[in-house]
Amino acid sequence: MALPTYEEVIAKWDPVLGLEVHVELNTHSKMFCSCATEFGAEPNTQTCPVCLALPGALPVVNEKAIESTILIGLALNCKIAPYSRFARKNYFYPDMPKNFQISQYDEPICFDGYVDVEIETEEGPKQFRIEIERVHMEEDTGKSLHVGGATGRIHGADYSLLDYNRAGIPLVEIVTKIVPGTGKYAPEVAKAYVAELRDILRGLKVSDVKMEQGSLRCDANVSLKPIGSDVLGTRSETKNVNSLRSVERAIRGEMIRHAELLNEGKKVKQETRHFQEDTGLTRSGRSKEQAEDYRYFPDPDLVPVTPAAAWIEELRATLPERPSLRRKRIKEEWNVPDKEMEAMINADVLDIVETTVLLGADPTKARTWWLGEISRIANDQNVAVADLSITPAHVAELVALVAAGELTDKLARQVVEGVIAGEGKPSEVVAKRGIKVVNDDGALMAAIEKVCAEQAETAEKVRGGHLPAAGALIGAVMKETKGQADAARVRELLLGHLGQA
Amino acid sequence: MSSLSRDDVAKLAGLARIEMTEEELVSLSSQFGMILDAVARVQEVDLSGVKATSHPQPLENVARPDVVLPSLSPEDALSGAPAKEDSRFRVPQILGEAE
Numbered sequence: 001m002a003l004p005t006y007e008e009v010i011a012k013w014d015p016v017l018g019l020e021v022h023v024e025l026n027t028h029s030k031m032f033c034s035c036a037t038e039f040g041a042e043p044n045t046q047t048c049p050v051c052l053a054l055p056g057a058l059p060v061v062n063e064k065a066i067e068s069t070i071l072i073g074l075a076l077n078c079k080i081a082p083y084s085r086f087a088r089k090n091y092f093y094p095d096m097p098k099n100f101q102i103s104q105y106d107e108p109i110c111f112d113g114y115v116d117v118e119i120e121t122e123e124g125p126k127q128f129r130i131e132i133e134r135v136h137m138e139e140d141t142g143k144s145l146h147v148g149g150a151t152g153r154i155h156g157a158d159y160s161l162l163d164y165n166r167a168g169i170p171l172v173e174i175v176t177k178i179v180p181g182t183g184k185y186a187p188e189v190a191k192a193y194v195a196e197l198r199d200i201l202r203g204l205k206v207s208d209v210k211m212e213q214g215s216l217r218c219d220a221n222v223s224l225k226p227i228g229s230d231v232l233g234t235r236s237e238t239k240n241v242n243s244l245r246s247v248e249r250a251i252r253g254e255m256i257r258h259a260e261l262l263n264e265g266k267k268v269k270q271e272t273r274h275f276q277e278d279t280g281l282t283r284s285g286r287s288k289e290q291a292e293d294y295r296y297f298p299d300p301d302l303v304p305v306t307p308a309a310a311w312i313e314e315l316r317a318t319l320p321e322r323p324s325l326r327r328k329r330i331k332e333e334w335n336v337p338d339k340e341m342e343a344m345i346n347a348d349v350l351d352i353v354e355t356t357v358l359l360g361a362d363p364t365k366a367r368t369w370w371l372g373e374i375s376r377i378a379n380d381q382n383v384a385v386a387d388l389s390i391t392p393a394h395v396a397e398l399v400a401l402v403a404a405g406e407l408t409d410k411l412a413r414q415v416v417e418g419v420i421a422g423e424g425k426p427s428e429v430v431a432k433r434g435i436k437v438v439n440d441d442g443a444l445m446a447a448i449e450k451v452c453a454e455q456a457e458t459a460e461k462v463r464g465g466h467l468p469a470a471g472a473l474i475g476a477v478m479k480e481t482k483g484q485a486d487a488a489r490v491r492e493l494l495l496g497h498l499g500q501a
Numbered sequence: 502m503s504s505l506s507r508d509d510v511a512k513l514a515g516l517a518r519i520e521m522t523e524e525e526l527v528s529l530s531s532q533f534g535m536i537l538d539a540v541a542r543v544q545e546v547d548l549s550g551v552k553a554t555s556h557p558q559p560l561e562n563v564a565r566p567d568v569v570l571p572s573l574s575p576e577d578a579l580s581g582a583p584a585k586e587d588s589r590f591r592v593p594q595i596l597g598e599a600e
Contacts, residue, residue, distance in 0.1 A: 028566045034570035043588045044575040052578060064567035085555060092518050094592040145589065154596050161589035164578075293516055298555030306561045 006252060009224075009259040015186040016232055017179040018221035019130075021197055023025075023172045023207045024214070025068045025142060030168040030463045032059030032102065032302075037170075039213055043163035051168035053098035058301050061086075063168040065137060066109070066305060070315055072172055073110025073135045075200050075322075080312050084109045086137070086302045089294045094162055095141035103173075105296040108136035115200070117192040118324070119185060123406075126185070130193050131177040142167040178232070185220075186255065187248040194218050194247050199323035211242050218247055218403065223255040224262060233258070234268040238282050240275045249280045250428060257282070330354065334363035340371070347375055349385055352392055354355035359396035362403075368397050373416050390419045397426045410483040411435050438484045441493065447480040448473075448494050462498045470494060503541065504534040 031036055033050035049057035073080055087105035107132045113132035118125050143166050146291045148158025174197065182189040198209045198216055209216045223235035234260070260269050273282035321329075330350070331341050334357070344350050357365040370385065374395070378385045398415060401407045407415065407430070418429030429435070438444060451473055452459040461469040470491065477490050510530045518538045520578070572578075575588045584591035 029567050029569045034565070034568060035572045036569045042575070044578045044590075046572050047578045048572050052573075053579075060563065063564035066564065090516075094590075094595060095592050144595075146595075147586075157596075160592050160595055161586055162592060164522060295516065300555055303556050303558070303560040303563050407599050481560045 003256055004259050006256060009255050010184040012227065013224040013255070013262070013411070014227045014229070015251070015255050016182065016223050016235075017176075017182065017190055018235065019179070019187055019190060020219040020221070021174045021192060021194065021200060022140075022219075023174065023197075023209065024216075024288070025065055025172060026205075026207050026215075027062055027064045027068070029062060031062055031137070031170040032168055033057075035165075035168065039208075039215075041165055044165065046165040047167070048164070051097070052164055059102065059299075061302060062170060066307070067107055068170070068204070069135060069137050069172050069316065070307060070312060071206055071319070072174070073113065073200065073202050074312070074316050074490065075204055076110070076113040076115055076132050076174070077130055078087060078110035078113030078135055081109050081111065081302060082308060083304055083306050085108070085304050086299045088299050089138075089296055091294060094160060095144055095167070097164060097167060101138060101141065102299055102302070103138035103296075104136035105125075108134040109307075110135035115191065115193065116194055117196045119188045119192045121185060125286075128179075128182060128185075128189050128192075130189075132175045132177045135172060135174050138171045138173060140166050140169040140171045141153050149364065161230055167426040172287060175249045190220060190251050191244050191248040195244055196324060198244075198349050203320045203323045206244055211244070214242070216311045217242065220247060220251050220254070222251055222258065223268070224255065224258045233262070234270050234326040236268060236271055236273050236282070238273045238275050239285065242275075242277070246275055246277060246280075250275045250282065253280055254282060255286050277284055284465055301396045310409070334367070336363070336367070340367065343371055347371060347385065349375070352386065354396045355392035356399075359392055361396040361399040365399045365402070366392075366395060369398065369416070373422075375416070377420055388420050389422055390416065394419050394425055401426060401430070405486075406430075406437060407435070408437055408483070408486050410478070410487075411437065414483070436484060437486055438481050442488075444477070444485055444490060445497070447477050447485075447496055448490070451476040451480060452494075454495065459498060462495075462500060465500070467495075467500065468501075470498075502539040505530045505537070509533075 024037075027037060029035060030046075030051060033048050035046045035048050035051055035151060038046065050059055056478035070080055084107040086102050087107075088100040089103045090100045092099050111132075111134045113135070115130045116127055116134065117130060118127050120126075142162050142164040144154075145161040145163070146154050146157035147161060154160070176193075178336060179189070182490070194216075198211075201207045201209045201216070207215055211217070217239075218241045220238045220241055221235045222238070223233040225231060225233045236254055238254055241247050241250045263269050269284075272285040274285045275282050303411070320326075327341065327345070327350070330336065336344075344353060344367060347370075353363070353366050353370050356370070357363045361364075374388065375385055378388055381388075397420075398407070398412055402409060402412050414433065414435060415426050415429045418424075418433060419426060423429045423432055455473060457478065458469050458472055462473065473494055474487060474490050477494065478485055478487060481490075507530050510526050510533060511521070513567050528590070579585045579588065579590065580592050
């Protein structure tokens with residue numbers, strides 16, 4: 001039997017989602033020891049007796065990790081537990097040298113929250129509420145490298161090599177309640193949820209949220225039930241979903257796979273599956289047939305976490321505006337087209353542009369400078385825009401100078417170069433480089449006459465009414481005046497000179 | 502008297518990764534019963550009003566500042582490893598060929 005199409009799947013089946021997102025916090029040190037957390041360090045250079053589980057080593061929790069987790073909980077509208085504990089999750093696997101992972105079990109630090117996400121549908125924008133079951137603290141595992149076998153996969157490998165630099169990095173797990181009622185939009189809703197989480201976490205500055213580096217990872221639980229039924233189907237859990245697009249593809253793929261099995265009267269196996277980026281399909285992983293028995297119990301080496309109510313309120317007061325709402329507000333206030341909005345977000349200049357506007361610059365001008373000339377220079381120098389020495393105050397000053405007619409756009413670009421080269425603020429660069437607009441019509445006319453004489457043929461065309469040819473002449477005049485002329489004035493004078501005014 | 506079946510003991514041994522002979526499984530199943538009975542005597546004590554605890558000291562919020570301190574050198578970190586390769590711990594095959 002052929003695979004059902006997505007349309008056939010949703011005509012008959014109703015998907016139910018559950019999403020678990022793991023976030024590596026960006027603390028300087030690990031969750032329970034003082035080792036560094038830098039990504040990409042040489043293997044086993046960031047380990048100590050605690051994260052290697054040497055006998056007698058004792059964990060002590062990182063206070064910044066607790067603070068970050070509470071911030072995440074608050075941003076997700078969760079309640080914060082006045083009392084919560086760490087528990088040991090026992091299992092044997094070489095990526096956990098202790099043979100247990102310190103996690104939280106029945107007493108998570110944050111619980112009962114929600115996130116609203118919006119997606120575009122055929123009927124216009126539609127909002128979905130994703131309810132959050134819990135947010136809890138745990139530690140990341142080490143990294144395995146499987147050697148031998150055909151594919152570098154764990155199956156059939158001869159042996160494995162372990163790097164424990166990542167073991168013990170603070171990890172926050174965010175678990176949704178089951179998400180019903182998304183229907184055919186299930187893949188988009190899941191993607192929008194992960195994107196919204198990523199934005200919220202980035203806004204909180206608690207994680208690098210780089211899916212490609214694994215600092216944000218999503219496990220997607222999917223099951224299908226017949227439309228109209230109240231009985232949940234058997235779910236599969238897909239791991240290894242490492243991009244927003246993959247979230248969408250993985251869920252769509254699993255819906256189709258489940259529907260095929262169910263249509264043929266077969267059963268969906270409750271199991272962990274691994275998403276394959278190349279094919280968009282999932283592959284069976286660890287079977288969950290033997291119910292997992294982690295024998296959780298409170299970790300006797302760690303004491304309860306009891307955040308004071310006053311501290312929680314202090315943290316709540318520092319929460320930034322929610323990114324999606326902020327974007328909506330900015331887009332409306334500044335009247336920004338979709339494409340430009342996207343460009344600003346992708347270039348990560350929204351904060352900088354907003355500050356520039358708050359300093360008095362026109363939003364469109366501010367945006368154009370940061371996205372255009374300044375981004376280009378940052379690109380050339382292979383650095384982030386924010387790392388250049390030009391500041392929002394500089395750009396606001398620049399915009400004001402252009403508005404006052406003291407600089408042309410072209411001259412302003414020279415000033416930007418000067419500021420970035422460390423020559424001072426715009427007014428200082430203007431003074432030092434002797435940059436000024438040529439307002440002297442006499443000097444401009446001399447340049448125009450010279451250019452028209454040099455390019456007599458082109459000038460003749462313009463004289464004959466072929467106005468597009470004027471562009472080349474204007475360019476030449478601008479060059480002649482070293483960009484210090486106002487192009488609009490040059491055009492006016494040139495056309496007058498050639499009898500086309 | 503409580504008792505644990507031979508299969509219960511086999512499951513526990515499996516979870517703890519302890520290899521046991523058939524004889525040990527059988528003899529341990531009755532010994533576990535006695536151990537459970539001994540521990541169960543705690544339940545005879547009146548514990549109403551006593552809070553469950555997981556730590557002998559009544560401590561809360563023991564935390565450390567987020568400051569990096571030097572780690573072990575990779576040589577020291579790997580010095581106790583039964584096998585190593587390329588600055589990594591080498592471990593035997595984790596899963597077989599089957600899927």
